[in-house]
Amino acid sequence: MNFDREFLTGSLGTVILALVGERPMYGYEMLQESQRRSGNRLLMKEGTLYPALHQMERAGLLAGEWRRGESGRARKYYRLTPKGRRQAQSKRRQWQAIAAAMRGILGDQHG
Amino acid sequence: MNFDREFLTGSLGTVILALVGERPMYGYEMLQESQRRSGNRLLMKEGTLYPALHQMERAGLLAGEWRRGESGRARKYYRLTPKGRRQAQSKRRQWQAIAAAMRGILGDQHG
């Protein structure tokens, strides 16, 4: 399997980039959003998400900013950097290629 | 990400099960078939495929049989066991769930 070498960071990263691409979002919110939007199919784990966010911030794809709103504890909001925006597009296209490839193999089959 | 714990064996395994589900096939043929059908997008590596085949045979999903045809060297043909057939269906459904989940997150976005 190739599709870039990091298909897993790939698929998690694709989700993160897509979510943050819509509006600034904090980690815990991403967990809930991805779960809600996927119809409870996609259950990211905290131990997977947060390290990924840190790594993507280090890699210059995301920019994080602490905010403490009127209620609750402080949240770290992430937004896309320009580099992150390019990566988001690239990842989305890659996903579409994967989906197309899988259709080519699974698609023409019964049920 | 969950979708079973082994999404990677998952996606490779899904491809193998789908191919062998159509007709008995040998390893090298799977490499070419998956590449051809995916429009050169899916490039499985031998070092990934063969160990996976052995593991799936040990797990009782595939049954292998050596045949030496009229030409070329001996090939090991694999076919699905009943257990493998059930697994193939399950994996295909899982893939469709993944694709649906990703559409839920990426789908409603611009190109």
Place this chain on the structure above:
DNA sequence: CCCTGATACTTTGTTGAACAAGGTAAACAG
């Protein structure tokens, strides 16, 4: 006022899928 549960972020240690890179060997074309 404590206690629970939800929110919110973090870290450490483990697992194992995929890969890189090598090998063996038979058939065949030049």
Place this chain on the structure above:
DNA sequence: CTGTTTACCTTGTTCAACAAAGTATCAGGG
């Protein structure tokens, strides 16, 4: 008899995802 293609196999490495645990803040109930 040499190189290429076919065909299979193996060892060692990497690193994404997970499990499991911890820290801290806030809300609501008893």
